[in-house]
Amino acid sequence: MIRRRLLACALSGLAPLAVHTTAVAESAAAWPTKPVNIVVSFAPGGATDLVGRVLAKELQAVFKQPFVVINKPGAGGQVGTEYVANQHKGDAYTLLISATGHVMAPSSQSNVKYDPVKSFEPVALLITMPNYLLVRPDHPAKTLPEFMAWAKTQKSIGFGSAGNGGATHLSGELLRHKTGLPFAHVPYQGNGPSMNDVLAGHLPVAISDTVSSASMVSSGKLRPIAVTTAKRSPLFKDVPSLSEAGVKDYDLQNWVGLYFSANVPKPIVERLNKEVVRIMSTEPVRSQMEKMGAESANGYSAARYTQFVGDEVKNWANVFKVTGVQVNQ
The missing domain is CATH 3.40.190.10 (Periplasmic binding protein-like II)
Structure with a gap:
């Protein structure tokens, strides 16, 4: 009798978790139910902006909702990045597209108000370029x-x-x-x-x-x-x-990536990742990126891209350290 009661209590404790998990899965399947903003942290006309507009068009066709590019340039991408990190926490309807400076700024600037990994849910690596x-x-x-x-x-x-x-x-x-x-x-x-x-x-x-x-x-x-x-x-x-x-251990590149702010449900992040990876690997998009001088078909999962962002934070921090470059300390 005691064992039955304990088992019943344990199962009743799991019930809310199961309901929450199911609700998140259902919300991910339904997402998006309204327009999605894509904040590009640079001015119109550059590689970051171009990638954002190509991606927005493709995502709109897939999800049947508007994906609207909003340019928020300034401070090497810092303005738009901080806007998404600090004003749109947990917002599944605001995305960020930013470049290599996303992981470099905390090593060069004293007033950065975001963590490149912890303040975001990294979604996908879009393009790389040497x-x-x-x-x-x-x-x-x-x-x-x-x-x-x-x-x-x-x-x-x-x-x-x-x-x-x-x-x-x-x-x-x-x-x-x-x-x-x-x-x-x-x-x-x-x-x-x-x-x-x-x-x-x-x-x-x-x-x-x-x-x-x-x-x-x-x-x-x-x-x-x-x-x-x-x-x-x-x-x-x-x-x-x-x-x-003969220049040993020299490997630097530029790249552009896609992010949600922190606390957006993982199922939504992973669903969007799969679509973005597919889009960036299609022949028309890949060819367009290659013509402008960038590679796009990397196939990174959201988890792999999160690891990549963390590795790049360490890589660029080391470059600043060994070269002694200081920008705004």
């Missing part, structure tokens, strides 16, 4: 070994980036740290101005992501010497990686 080391076509070095030999003869090598504390800046600083080459950072307001100064002969080198520099490279106005990933990119097979020049 940085190019770019020179003018008439640069005396035509190959990566020739460039490294040339660099060793220089007293100072100014390299342009899209701005202080970003991936293009840190890519050059890490190269300086690992090789001892006399790289000197010249920050710009975006990749375009830095590449224009290389084109004009005012600067010997620019470091730019492959999306921003696609038109300059394809037109022959600038020549890529190397990519910043550990291996050659399958999209740019003719461009060697810096590791091929």
Whole structure:
């Protein structure tokens, strides 16, 4: 009799949990029941914005609800990111699309009001893209070994980036740290101005992501010497990686990802992940991303992407540490 009572009590205690689990599953199956906002943490026209608009169109077709892109630029993506993290906690109808700065800012800024992992439910990795080391076509070095030999003869090598504390800046600083080459950072307001100064002969080198520099490279106005990933990119097979020049443990890339704020139910996160992964792997979308210089078919689950975000936090924190770069402490 006592055992029966204990068993009955135990089962009655599980009943609310079972009801809650069923309710969450049902809500995930029904989601979304109204329009979904996609906050893009950069201005219109860039890679992050373009990916957001392509994805919004595809998601709207799948879920039969509007997916509305809202641009909230500022502070290298920090404004839009903090907006979603702090004003939309647990909101399954507000998404964030942000870039590599999402995981870099806490290591470079003293006033960041979010945790790259804990403040969010990472949904999916959308695109990845290496940085190019770019020179003018008439640069005396035509190959990566020739460039490294040339660099060793220089007293100072100014390299342009899209701005202080970003991936293009840190890519050059890490190269300086690992090789001892006399790289000197010249920050710009975006990749375009830095590449224009290389084109004009005012600067010997620019470091730019492959999306921003696609038109300059394809037109022959600038020549890529190397990519910043550990291996050659399958999209740019003719461009060697810096590791091929003997730069050990050098592997940096730019990427763009999709997030909910923290506490959105996991079943909703996982359902959206599956659709996003499928969309980004379709031929039309993948081809569109490749044409602009990015890879999209990675197949990461939400759990794998969460791990990726955590690993990138540690990776970039280490880059800031070893290079000694400080932006706003």
